[in-house]
């Protein structure tokens with residue numbers, strides 16, 4: 001089903017892990033089932049090829065297969081698909097985005113701020129101006145300075161948000177800082193902030209974020225969906241209680257490099273065939289899985 005345009009990202013979107021089979025290849029049936037399960041749990045949509053999908057460790061054919069699988073599920077469910085695309089320098093990013101044309105399930109592309117080269121804020125703006133002008137799909141800026149090495153102030157984020165074709169930012173600055181507060185206090189029209197640091201989703205929703213892109217929401221998906229709903233409807237006692245519980249869960253899920261713990265727990269639950277991650281990631285420890293399992297059991301109680 002084609003998405004209604006314009007797409008306004010809202011609610012919890014789950015950046016899917018890429019399950020690997022015993023042969024080491026992506027298990028597309030498991031990916032299909034995982035996508036359905038998080039949508040059944042109340043996710044507003046899914047994200048293919050996020051950091052959590054180990055995009056950097058997939059070859060081009062594997063990436064295409066992941067997009068095809070996720071697009072098929074989203075078509076069937078009428079759910080929006082966000083695709084991670086457009087890393088690297090501007091020309092290469094534009095080519096990657098161009099390849100997303102003609103896929104009505106793809107509601108937006110999640111495009112990281114250029115990493116490692118640390119362009120000036122003006123360079124970041126020029127990068128997104130060119131990509132937004134050429135992209136066949138709307139863009140969500142993925143702002144994650146602790147991975148890219150490029151921090152951006154609220155004024156630059158607002159300028160990005162004012163670009164036609166840029167519909168949101170996945171905000172993952174490792175906390176709630178002065179620029180987070182300034183940005184959410186004065187947003188450009190039709191520009192959504194999505195929480196991208198799992199442990200901080202509740203405070204960001206409280207400040208006006210419309211949702212989140214959260215690896216943690218593979219687990220307790222219904223609770224993350226309820227958290228977003230509670231903040232949106234103003235049920236503050238419920239929102240606070242859920243937020244505190246889910247922050248504990250996310251902290252444990254990110255105790256080792258993402259998505260090792262998420263995959264290990266999904267495997268322990270029988271939802272993916274192996275807990276395997278590709279190097280340079282290492283498998284999660286048993287202690288991490290045990291700690292998450294305990295918090296999940298608490299979350300099964302009414303909050």
Ligand SMILES: O=C(O)C1=N[C@H](C(=O)O)C[C@H](O)C1
Pocket residue numbers: 015047049050051052053196197198213214215216258
């Ligand atoms: O894949 C993603 O998108 C996410 N990646 C973040 C990360 O690994 O830093 C975490 C977030 O939950 C979603």
